[in-house]
Amino acid sequence: MPSLGILFINALSSSDSLVVPVQAQKFSLDGVSALITSYEQIKATINPAVTLTAVIATMVEHTNMARAVIDALKQQFGEIFLSTTIRHSVEATNSTYEQKSLVYGSSKLGKDYVSVTDELLVKIGG
Numbered sequence: 001m002p003s004l005g006i007l008f009i010n011a012l013s014s015s016d017s018l019v020v021p022v023q024a025q026k027f028s029l030d031g032v033s034a035l036i037t038s039y040e041q042i043k044a045t046i047n048p049a050v051t052l053t054a055v056i057a058t059m060v061e062h063t064n065m066a067r068a069v070i071d072a073l074k075q076q077f078g079e080i081f082l083s084t085t086i087r088h089s090v091e092a093t094n095s096t097y098e099q100k101s102l103v104y105g106s107s108k109l110g111k112d113y114v115s116v117t118d119e120l121l122v123k124i125g126g
Helices: 006-013 026-045 064-080 091-098 108-124
Strands: 017-023 051-058
Touching (some): 017 026, 026 051, 051 064, 051 108, 091 108
Parallel strands (some): 017 051
8 A cells, every 4th residue: 555654754765766656547646746745855855866767657457547647647757657557457466366476477467567677777777
C-alpha cells in the first residue's frame, strides 16, 4: 500500500534516485500529486541530491481510463515517464502462488518487467 509516512521520508532522505510506479487508474493518478509534493519538500529540506528519475505506468489495461491516465502522466512528467508499461495480468498473482519468477520463460508480464528494466537502465546510463 502506498504511504507517504516516516518510512517514505527516511527512504528518500537516504536515496539519490526515485522511481515511481503508478497504477493506470484515476485514484493512483491523484495520489501522485501528494507523492511529488512530499518528494519536493524532502529535496528542498533534507536531501537536495535526490532526483525523480522515472515514472512507470503499471497494471495497464486496454481501457479509456488507462489511456487517459497514461496521457496525463506523459504530459506531467515528460521525458522521465517511461514509454514501456507493465500490463495488468493475473500472471502476477499466479507467479506468487506458484512461487515462480515471471522473468523466466514465456510470460508476457515478465517480458514487460524486463523491458521496463532495460529502458530504465538506458535512462540512468547503466
